[in-house]
Amino acid sequence: MSELDLRTAAASAAPVRRRRASVGEMLAGLFVLFLLVATVAPGAISWIDPNAISAREAFQPPSLAHWFGTDESGRDIYSRVVAGTSTSLLIGVSATAIGLVLGLGLGVLAGFGGRALDFTVNRVIEVLFAFPGLLLALLVIVIAGPGPVTATIAVGLSTAPGYGRIVRGQLVSIRSSGYVESARVLGHSPARVLTRHILPNALAPLLVLATLGIGQAVVWAAALSYLGLGAQPPAAEWGAMLSAGRTYIGTAWWLTVFPGLMIVLTTIATTVLGRSLTRRTGGTR
Amino acid sequence: MTPGLQTTNRVDRSRSHRVLRWLLVRLGGAAFVLWAVATLTFFAIRLIPGDPAEAVLGGPGSQASQETLDQVRRDYGLDLPLGVQYLNALGRLLTGDLGTSYALKVPVADLLSAQLGGTLILAFSALLVAWASALALSLWSTGGGRIAGSVGQAIELTAAALPHFWLATVLIAIFSSALGWLPPVSTGGVLGLILPTVTLAIPLAGFLAQVMRETMLDTLDAPFIVSARARGESEGGIRLRHALRHASLPAISLSGWALGYLISGAVVVETIFARPGLGRTLLQAVTLRDVPIVTGVVLLVALVYIVMTILTDAASRLADPRLRTAEGER
């Protein structure tokens, strides 16, 4: 209980309070839609080459021609923000996926592997928890060297114990749940109970949690980029853009504010959607 | 015939025994985790490509002579078999020796013990501020009807989504550059602590407020609140005497996690606000690949984290008697 992952606490504590999509949820949905379009077809919503350099047009404040202004090399920030969506989201999503897969592995081992294995995995999770977030990521970077791939793996790895604990908790509670017991009473085989009851019921909330996790993964990855250990310029990754723009905060705020805003909005939107999903699926518990 | 207080007598008799047992289990667990962290870090560090001796001399560019390399290997015990090195490292660890920094050539333990205080002061003041503001926010947002609820939720969400480095930039721009109220870099005093503390506290407060608000709403739905109201308790009294306590429980138990989160954040915040501390030391060590320092920081943070979880665990047990009685039934 003491190391209860925050997101579960926030997510599972939310009882079924509303059914209809709120304004917030609709706005979040719209923003996520924007992100998806920006990822799949950035050309559809931006028209300027995100890497087109024009030194003469550097540091232009937001205008009709450049909605978010231009950066130090005269590149259009709006186009770069759109172009950066796929990179940033890719990092966020893959990091979450890595965390999820590792967490699932740990959780399944603990949840099904018998007492000794459960004990061992729990200790492993405890140990991993003792490297808080960014620290584990930095350790990974020391070992593997900086870069976007390492950063992704590092962030993924640092989220794994959280997911592992949640998966284990889910599995343990489902395994002792009434419906698994009644399936056993009916004489169904363990394999059938596992595939038809335990896994589906354990995975659904996990995927919802993952939605919540993507936002935080984007933030951590951006932090690594900011420290110069993640994605690197001229890649149009939000954290890297922010990092590059921060030098000019005194003279050109738009270099910093817009990529930062994207990170914040992405996190908010995924959290809102994740929570709304929790509420919707949580009702069937 | 009236049932006696036999249940409570049993609780009494075994209480001290149980507290001791709990403490032993926790300390044992802590020792194990520390050992595992040390072991894991020791072997993980060996995964770093390249010769550690070369790293001591400044990396692959140094092209140090074989002689120098051998000398360094002997100095740092790198010529011994891995198992012996490991045991040596563990042995040194037990005496509080974390090795010698590659870059600074000073004992890591001395270096870090000087840095630990700054980080802890920062982390704890941020924890305190986050705690207080989360509590205030959730009290307000659960008490003021639907609009306050929505606004409260929006504030929590936004706060939790703010990256430290961005927040720091914006806060400096506003409070130092534009308004000139607060110093942008550490002064060593309280004034310089404000901006870094706030930077770290805001996102955490967002997280905590989410949890607190949910707990508070659940608490306000609980039958004992009806009981309290039926005694003539006012809304303020309900919040103060009942809801507040319940809402702080998850926040207490999350404090261990929160401290880890804050130390992570300190890496960025200490660099931006030029505060001395573990985070900044770590970042510099990472860029210099100063392995002993990285290892030392990781171990130290793990230690802090473990101590903190034991403390929060104890605090939770103090604050919530249900935890003490529930223990045995597992």
Add this chain to the structure above:
Amino acid sequence: MHSPSRRPARRALTAIAAASGLALLLTGCQPATESASSTPVAGGTLTYASGDAEPTCLDPHVGGNYPQALLAGQFLDSLVSRNSEGEIIPWLATKWSVSDDGLTWDFTLKDDVSFTDGTPFDADAVKVNVEHLKDPATESSTGYLALGKVESVTAISDTVAQFTLNAPDSALLESLSMPWLAIESPAGIARGMEENCQAPIGTGPFVVDDWVKQDHVSLVRNEDYNSPPADAQHDGKAYLEAIEWRFIPDSASRYAALQAGQVDILDNAQPDTIAAAEKTTTLAHIDAPRPGASNRIELNAGAAPFNDPAVREAFIRAVDVNDGIESLFFGSAKRSYSPLSSAESVGYSDESLFTTDLDAANALLDTAGWTARDADGFRVKDGERLTLDFPVSTNQSIPAEQSLFEQIQATAKQAGFDVQLSLLDLSSWYGVLAENDYDLVSAPYTKVGPDVLRILYHSDGIVPAPSGYFANLSQVSDPQLDDLLTRASEISDDAERADLYEQAQKIILEGFHILPLYDQQNHFLLGTQVKGARSLPTVSTPTFYDTWLANN
């Protein structure tokens, strides 16, 4: 310019002094109260914000990099210094003479100077310092290389130290003027490296009081100071009571702290803040370009495709840097067309070689055989893409410079070059260079005088020195050039030497081995309450001996 945080010393070298003074430029509005407060006031603490890496050792003998030099100037004195005209002037040594064969130097020392630990400064101390620098265990790099021709030092008397050389070295005085060869207390040195690194003991105007790692170094006034250099404005102890030397790595925070009055002076000023500061009445600007080489991109002639001079020329014709320098540096950096810093009087420029001409570049590449282009628009030859690896050290290139490289990448693409930028930490960057795994590289090099050219372009520099560093990153190997540079380093006639260096620079420029960008940027911003701050005309580090604070 940023200096590397480790082993940078290898790049910072002494040189034969070309008598070019360092421009000390004080720009920004001088406050109207200037005349009223022109009498120095003693007392107060100056807060210095350094954006350079925190040194790992305060003893500049160990390693020897720019961050160390910045600090060492406050508590160590050198034997000699330079004035703003570039002439060597007395400091701890009052006079010196050289034998006809150029192999024996006698330095006469001040006789009333003591180190701050009470140890008297004498010829023995000089001997101990030189031996310390030449001892491999010291791990000296800069000082070691600078004393390469010095065989030994003998104490003729308490006040006369005799240097014995194995070859004539007209750069000796300039070498000795550098902070990396400053004189420390023999007793201090004897404490061992670990202790000496924490607080070296010198004769300087300030004393290291405390070093709080990751935060600051406290320097307090040396109340008994009596050995200022000959060009100092006053005698006796410094005006300032103390200096708090803070490390503030984040440039935006550093500037914000200066604006807020939290610090009095900062280094590594970012271009946009320089521009902003110049518009204010409360901040002033010191532009002190470092001596030695200009900031330039080296084209590695040691490997394909730049082993073909036509490809080198095509690259230089293809890229456009002028607009970028103008916009990224907000007018604070002037375009250079020379291998040498503008601080060097013998610098030779040829702007005509660097005019951008995309057609010419394309034509050159066509004739060089890079005729085909692939789907991405990059040129190919024998199935090989025209790729240029450009490792960039994040420690040595400020953000504006990194942006400039991105712009180079973009303009080079038009001609069909695929420039691959990779941002690396220092040790990885050295690694890549050591493995000859680069085509383009920018490696600033600080050294007094044109002798820097010998280090950078003599073919000896292609082979790593025993210290491991090789300086000839463009891998120019030209016997004629080697000859010119060797002769120049030993010749004593100034005019003749200037001529040799001009020939050498012509060869370098016309061979399209380098793309000069600008001087090594070295900007300080300071509050106008700081009076009498200047940079030493040796390696442009600031000195605060004459400095005082107006409002305190």
Add this chain to the structure above:
Amino acid sequence: MTAPLLEVTGLSVAFGDTTVVQDLTFTVEPGQCVALVGESGSGKSVTARSLLGLAGRGSHISASRMQLSGRDLTTASERDWRRIRGPEIGLVLQDALVSLDPLRPLGREIGDSLRLHSTLSATAVRARVIEVLRQVGMPDPERALTLRSGELSGGLRQRALIAAALALDPPLVIADEPTTALDVTIQARILDLLTEVKSRGTGILLISHDLAVVSAIADRVVVMKDGRIVEAGPTRALLESPREEYTRRLIAAVPTDKPRGTPLVPGSTGVLPARSSRWTDAVGPVLEARSLVKTYSRAGDRFRAVNDVSFEVARGETLGLVGESGSGKTTVARLALALTRADEGDVLLDGAPFSTMRERDRRPLRSRIGAIYQDSLSSFDPRYSVRRILTDALDTAPVGDRSTVAELLDAVGLPTGVAESRPLFLSGGQRQRVSIARALAARPELIVCDEPVSALDVTVQAQVLDLLNRLQAERGLSYLFISHDLGVVRHMSDRVAVMKDGRIVETGTATDVFTDPQHPYTARLVSDAPRLTLPS
């Protein structure tokens, strides 16, 4: 006759457009106990809370008259209410574990009312709390001050809760289901306590779903259904000669003292799977438990949840297993189902080993024992519809002898339309029927019923019990029927085993055990069980 203590005329409570209480009229005299009786959704609890001004956010309350001791409550402001709650009306809720703040010691919880409504000093508050705790029969009240509700047993918690309501000695106490979820023996003590409170002149408004409980203490009964009064009158008159159909159904549904096999739903035909039926002639028992022992560790101690338990269930027979909470009933059920392994002893199915086999070998046999649980909802996979739940169970039935989903639903009296619903959206009774249908799917010989009707309203309980009886008669099923409710067990069982502290203290035919208990514990249990007796 003096003015009534509480007088309510034409009380209506609405939430938005939904009216949950309509036109309610009743009075409570000092020293009188009036019971509001109704099933879930009848509006009885909302009524109780409206009287405290606590109906909740969004409620709209109207009444032509609502007076407490002659004082008009309809115009009371929130401030007025706060002065009424506590000194004028005390409230006792169900289950003190959640009705007292688990984080605060009793002394503070009970003392709160005194602190809020009096100017007593801390010492005086403490003295009064001790006094009132003593009054409700709390042993060692001084020590109890420092305890939290979680550290007390259920009965003591409830006493503390009553003490909190009595602290200011209010003229009226509203008790909302004060004994639900308590064991019978403790329930009896609490009812005694309330009777004592009443005798001191305090008026009591008792809210309950349980006519039997009510009959023990109430002077008047108000029967509610769907927010309206169905019938009201003095307890004796109402129970003896109910005028309304619904009241009659309610009374009929109480299983206590209804002979085995009589239908509890008026009008349905009775079925009597008498012990003499042919099913019992088969050789040997269906299920036999021999000397079962199961040990758990709690708080460092090991204790025997099940201690040397033996019983057998004959074919076609119902064995009732009755006991209070913690007596080990559910553990016995789990052992019988071989869901946990016994430390000692074994379970035989049709004379062959069942519990000692390997799980793999036992699996084919499992279809012969079915199970029904108290919380049927949690025994369904939340993602499954009724149809999937049943087809999932049908897979384990013997091939060639499989019912269809429709047949199963029909057998338990559910419309086929239910098949596509998810259990979450069904009523409690419907869920339990689905649960029974699932148990039937595999064509078991024996069904273990663990508190199958405890969570149901009494009329629904009656229907489910009737259904179980009918199915037993039709299919010759055997039941191991576990319940804490003596009335239910007696009504359902041929033979009864009484459990206490992990042991079976008495076994015998239902009639023998209940009419002539041999063990003192059984005797106490029987005497404490509430039945529809009339206040004498």
